[in-house]
Amino acid sequence: MFGAEIYIKAENLQKTGSFKVRGAFNKLMKVKTGKVIAASMGNHAQGVAFAASEVGIKAKIVMPLNASIAKQEATRGYGAEVVLHGETFSDALNYAISQKDYTFIHAFDDDDIITGQGTIGLEIINELQDIDAVLVPVGGGGLISGISIAIKNLSSETEVIGIQTVSALSAYESFHSKKIIETMPMPTLADGIAVGKIGSKTFAIMQRYVDDVIKVSEESIAMAVLLFLERKKLVVEGAGAVPLAALIEQKERFRGKRIVLVASGGNIDFALIDRIIHKGLVSSGRIGVFKVIVDDVPGGLHKITGIIAAQRGNILNIVHDRLYQDVPIGKTLVIFTVETKGQRHLEEIKDAVRVTGFSIL
Missing domain, CATH: 3.40.50.1100 (Rossmann fold)
Structure with a gap:
């Protein structure tokens, strides 16, 4: 999928469900x-x-x-x-x-904690050689600090790259500004790394040993959780999925390289997993939502549903909104939720709808 040789350090299978x-x-x-x-x-x-x-x-x-x-x-x-x-x-x-x-x-932000997390780095190096990059989730920085010390002392050419969500950026901002910056975390799928301020010990270690810190969107995190489930049959929480989210967003950066993704945990809240999966399906185009203005007469809806069916789209839900602003009398706004094969298939369905004279908002 990514043109790279990818390995997963599956800490989601660890006792208690994470590296901690x-x-x-x-x-x-x-x-x-x-x-x-x-x-x-x-x-x-x-x-x-x-x-x-x-x-x-x-x-x-x-x-x-x-x-x-x-x-x-x-x-x-x-x-x-x-x-x-x-x-x-x-x-x-x-x-x-x-x-x-x-x-x-x-x-x-504790030497013994950091050292314990660093055993992950030792295990990676013991099992693999010639690694180009290790992608590590970052919240307060304990995990990447331990891993980076181990990796850089045993394989100095290997890049250690931290990954944060755009919803909690203290480590990202601090790393690139070269000073500790506190931020207010926003609601996020990656609650395990929703830390407002990186540690002072971890900041110093990251400045010395970490090569880069990058940020990923919430949409990419949802896609990554879904991808782990579908392709590897692994339950990975949002925080643990951010390395794969980075691969999704920066595919060309890692093409042709040997990559390790640290899936840091699998303690996902199953009350939320259906929403995360749905968000991932929408982000990947597997579920599409679009609005169409149609004539509010018998048979008006039938024509457009026929177009979607002809394109092999599966209609999951239809909602009428006759009170939507700017919709003329005699017309209605119809919101379609459609299951597709992916983003290209969704665009083909929309194009087919437009060709027949319907307007998609």
């Missing part, structure tokens, strides 16, 4: 106190909860109010106490830090 368990274990094996606290959107929460239960430490996890319900319940399932606080990750983080009776376990 690596850093959590590395940190908690060194903790001397009997209870720890962490702030997380969900994956770090599960990693700390599981690691704490394994080493016999009490864990409290602070999550923002909008954290995925599935991730909240999974964290409780691993034995941790879950506290919901604040609207953003930063709110949850500040609250967790203020709890002085606990040992705080940072999600990314």
Whole structure:
């Protein structure tokens, strides 16, 4: 599909569903106190909860109010106490830090956490040679920091490229401005990397070892989640799908190269997955939505549905809007939702509709 040799580091299949368990274990094996606290959107929460239960430490996890319900319940399932606080990750983080009776376990800006995540880089290099680029999701920077240290010390010619969503750009802005910039994350499919401020330790490491940070659209993330499901039968959450989204958007940049995509997690909220899949289908043209003005008379709709059927389009839904502005009396706006083979097929259907004299808005 992309003219490249592509490998997937499937951390979505990791225990707790993401790479976070690596850093959590590395940190908690060194903790001397009997209870720890962490702030997380969900994956770090599960990693700390599981690691704490394994080493016999009490864990409290602070999550923002909008954290995925599935991730909240999974964290409780691993034995941790879950506290919901604040609207953003930063709110949850500040609250967790203020709890002085606990040992705080940072999600990314910690040497032991970074080292634990770096084992991914070691495993990549142990299994593959002559890698041109490793594409890594970036939120606070812990994952890419650990991976980049390992990769650059063992394979200096390999590019390490961070990927962020356009909805949370602190690492992207900071990397390119060469100073830490805090941003306000917007709603995103990639909630696992919706971090408003990159860490100070991770920023310094990225400046030294990371080659580039690029941003991808929410539409491409949805397409990537769908592509993982369809082509590889892998459930990958939005944050874990951003490397594939980058490949979708910058296909020519990686053509002919040997690429590793770090699929960082698979803890997708199944209450949202139908919407993500639908968004991916729309973004790829597999589902098309278009508006047509037709005569509001018996048989007016039949002609256009016949055109769509002749082009082998499958009509999923039809909505009439007679009150739409600028629609003359005697006409109606009809909104079609059509299943197609892809973007080219959708355009062929639209062209066939236009040729018969209908106007598509």
